[in-house]
Amino acid sequence: MIASQKSSHTKASHGSGAGAPILRAHKLGKKFSGFAAVEGVDLGVAEGSIHALVGPNGAGKTTCFNLLSKFLEPSAGDIFFRERNITRMRPADVARLGMVRSFQISATFPQMTLLENVRVVLQRAAGLAHQFWMPARALTRLDQEALRFLDMVGLSGQAGQLASSLPYGHKRALELATTLAMDPQLLLLDEPTQGLGHEDVEQVTELIRRVAQGRTVLMVEHNMSVISKICDRVTVMQRGQVLAEGSYDEVSRNPEVITAYMGDAEEGIHA
Amino acid sequence: MSWRSKAQLSTMWLILLLAVAAPWLGMYPVLGMRIMSFALFACAFNLMAGYTGLISFGHAALFGGAGYVTGLALTSWGWPTPAGIMFGVFVALVIGLAMGVLAVRRYGIYFSMVTLALAQIVYFYCLQADFTGGEDGLQGIPRGTLFGLSLQSDRVMYYVMLVVFVASWWFIRRIVRSPFGQILQAVRENEPRAISLGYRVNRYKLGMFLLSAGFAGLAGAMKAVIMGFETLTDVHWSTSGMVILLTLVGGLGTDLGPILGAVIITVLEEKMGAIGHFLEHITGVHWFASLNDNVSMINGAIFVLCVLLFRRGIVGTFNARWGGARAASG
Ligand SMILES: Nc1ncnc2c1ncn2[C@@H]1O[C@H](COP(=O)(O)OP(=O)(O)O)[C@@H](O)[C@H]1O
Ligand SMILES: [Mg+2]
Numbered sequence: 001m002i003a004s005q006k007s008s009h010t011k012a013s014h015g016s017g018a019g020a021p022i023l024r025a026h027k028l029g030k031k032f033s034g035f036a037a038v039e040g041v042d043l044g045v046a047e048g049s050i051h052a053l054v055g056p057n058g059a060g061k062t063t064c065f066n067l068l069s070k071f072l073e074p075s076a077g078d079i080f081f082r083e084r085n086i087t088r089m090r091p092a093d094v095a096r097l098g099m100v101r102s103f104q105i106s107a108t109f110p111q112m113t114l115l116e117n118v119r120v121v122l123q124r125a126a127g128l129a130h131q132f133w134m135p136a137r138a139l140t141r142l143d144q145e146a147l148r149f150l151d152m153v154g155l156s157g158q159a160g161q162l163a164s165s166l167p168y169g170h171k172r173a174l175e176l177a178t179t180l181a182m183d184p185q186l187l188l189l190d191e192p193t194q195g196l197g198h199e200d201v202e203q204v205t206e207l208i209r210r211v212a213q214g215r216t217v218l219m220v221e222h223n224m225s226v227i228s229k230i231c232d233r234v235t236v237m238q239r240g241q242v243l244a245e246g247s248y249d250e251v252s253r254n255p256e257v258i259t260a261y262m263g264d265a266e267e268g269i270h271a
Numbered sequence: 272m273s274w275r276s277k278a279q280l281s282t283m284w285l286i287l288l289l290a291v292a293a294p295w296l297g298m299y300p301v302l303g304m305r306i307m308s309f310a311l312f313a314c315a316f317n318l319m320a321g322y323t324g325l326i327s328f329g330h331a332a333l334f335g336g337a338g339y340v341t342g343l344a345l346t347s348w349g350w351p352t353p354a355g356i357m358f359g360v361f362v363a364l365v366i367g368l369a370m371g372v373l374a375v376r377r378y379g380i381y382f383s384m385v386t387l388a389l390a391q392i393v394y395f396y397c398l399q400a401d402f403t404g405g406e407d408g409l410q411g412i413p414r415g416t417l418f419g420l421s422l423q424s425d426r427v428m429y430y431v432m433l434v435v436f437v438a439s440w441w442f443i444r445r446i447v448r449s450p451f452g453q454i455l456q457a458v459r460e461n462e463p464r465a466i467s468l469g470y471r472v473n474r475y476k477l478g479m480f481l482l483s484a485g486f487a488g489l490a491g492a493m494k495a496v497i498m499g500f501e502t503l504t505d506v507h508w509s510t511s512g513m514v515i516l517l518t519l520v521g522g523l524g525t526d527l528g529p530i531l532g533a534v535i536i537t538v539l540e541e542k543m544g545a546i547g548h549f550l551e552h553i554t555g556v557h558w559f560a561s562l563n564d565n566v567s568m569i570n571g572a573i574f575v576l577c578v579l580l581f582r583r584g585i586v587g588t589f590n591a592r593w594g595g596a597r598a599a600s601g
Contacts, residue, residue: 069467071463071466071467090471091466091467092466092469092470092471092472093469093471095466095467095468095469096469100467100468100469101467102467103463103464103467107461107463107464107467108461108464109456109457109460109461109464110460110461111456111460112453112456112457112460116453119453120453120454120457120465120468121468121469123450123453123454124468124469124470128450129450129451129454129470129475130450130451130454130475130478131449131450131451132446132449132450132451132452132478132482133442133445133446133449134449134450134451135445135448135449136448136449136450136452136453138449138450139450139453178468182468182469
């Protein structure tokens with residue numbers, strides 16, 4: 001059943017014209033005081049696809065994400081979002097274009113309620129972010145919409161709780177709800193299933209599949225079963241460079257990739 | 272309404288009632304006004320420090336700078352009192368803009384250092400400039416009138432200051448809870464996440480710095496009008512240190528903490544002589560009589576005691592212990 005869903009998703013994404021990629025990196029590089037964490041990376045993410053970025057620890061995946069989302073200044077190369085050069089843009093402005101990232105560890109606003117966490121996003125769209133003279137109740141008109149996003153991830157029942165009180169899996173779900181409230185076209189998810197128990201992994205995977213409808217997802221993922229289930233394309237990185245790219249089946253049969261993973265025994269391929 | 276907000280509301284009304292009645296209960300109005308100007312200054316400082324986590328070490332430049340220019344406008348230019356005060360606030364905003372633009376992109380100790388460095392420039396300017404009177408200070412600032420009401424009497428001035436203080440405090444409290452305040456809370460709790468949600472966080476921090484500067488300027492301008500003079504002490508870095516101390520003792524990021532801090536420190540400074548004599552009298556230790564000369568040492572001791580006993584300041588600790596989940600905000 002899962003396999004059939006995957007193929008239908010794949011068909012939908014590739015059928016809708018695999019034209020210009022929504023996100024493209026050209027010869028992207030980043031040096032940290034001489035050490036090249038990312039070097040000469042070419043990457044194209046097709047619109048509507050779920051694209052995985054894999055590789056052993058320290059391969060440069062998170063650095064890549066930081067470069068693409070402009071949290072780090074690249075030392076070399078260019079980044080294009082819908083063929084627009086965003087290499088020199090500020091991170092907040094990249095987010096406003098519709099490319100929203102998550103973080104390797106869960107990123108919520110811990111001392112704010114779940115409702116407030118989502119509402120923070122809606123405030124910007126509603127133009128209710130700089131009014132220092134308005135009372136708190138001016139925000140209640142965004143509550144309904146915020147609840148709707150919480151409902152999508154099954155958290156509307158806990159809307160009034162502080163985010164810090166949630167178990168880890170729910171924090172990741174809250175993060176997704178917050179990201180969705182941005183109505184992004186492209187989601188960059190850094191290890192969304194990391195640190196989750198078996199059941200939570202399934203749920204978050206299912207959630208990603210659902211939110212990917214009509215959107216593009218680029219995700220760093222270690223869990224190969226997650227990748228095989230939902231990803232259309234996989235890029236393998238090693239020591240800051242792209243080692244291979246293709247479908248999951250192609251990549252997992254690539255001898256170079258197998259060697260790379262064998263070399264990093266703890267990591268392994270969790271199939 | 273929860274038990275907590277009820278308790279908080281009653282505390283506020285009680286404080287207000289006490290403040291209204293104080294001059295009739297034998298409190299020296301000038302002391303009350305000094306407390307209120309320092310409390311307002313601390314509330315302004317707290318707006319930045321408590322809600323962005325950035326500790327300014329240069330707020331004296333805003334407080335004292337506004338005091339000087341208000342004094343200048345009232346003495347040399349003969350401006351009406353409200354105009355002079357507004358001019359003080361305006362100049363504090365200008366200094367705040369210069370400081371904020373350079374400082375808000377830094378974090379932690381670097382933020383503090385940039386604000387301190389800029390405040391030192393203001394200090395040395397005030398030391399050199401003619402209008403400030405250098406070491407002698409700017410003397411003889413007239414209180415003037417407010418809407419035809421003479422401010423000469425200490426009691427009248429006291430109630431004017433009380434109105435200014437309560438209105439400012441109410442507005443500051445509202446800022447913290449406003450839509451803008453929500454964004455700042457988000458930035459404080461997880462700045463990278465706020466950026467990834469499309470917020471240009473430095474603009475929000477700068478906005479908060481300006482609001483803080485404006486209220487610090489208002490406090491300084493009011494103090495100059497109340498006391499009738501302005502001296503280098505108010506632009507000195509030790510005043511920046513004092514406002515940090517007041518706020519931390521009372522409780523950083525709380526509504527009432529800065530007020531409590533200002534009351535404790537100001538009253539102690541004022542009454543140290545009497546307290547010293549009292550302690551000498553009951554213990555027979557002569558050293559206590561010299562307490563008055565060691566005010567900064569006593570302040571230091573209070574600070575150490577507070578850090579050890581009340582890590583979040585007095586109000587912050589009280590809220591954390593008895594306040595329920597959202598302790599930090601009360
Ligand atoms: N800010 C930094 N300064 C110096 N080195 C860094 C920094 N960030 C990452 N690195 C280094 O770059 C390499 C790639 O790290 P990272 O992108 O986090 O890998 P991954 O996410 O694939 O595990 C690592 O060797 C790491 O130590
Ligand atoms: Mg990583």
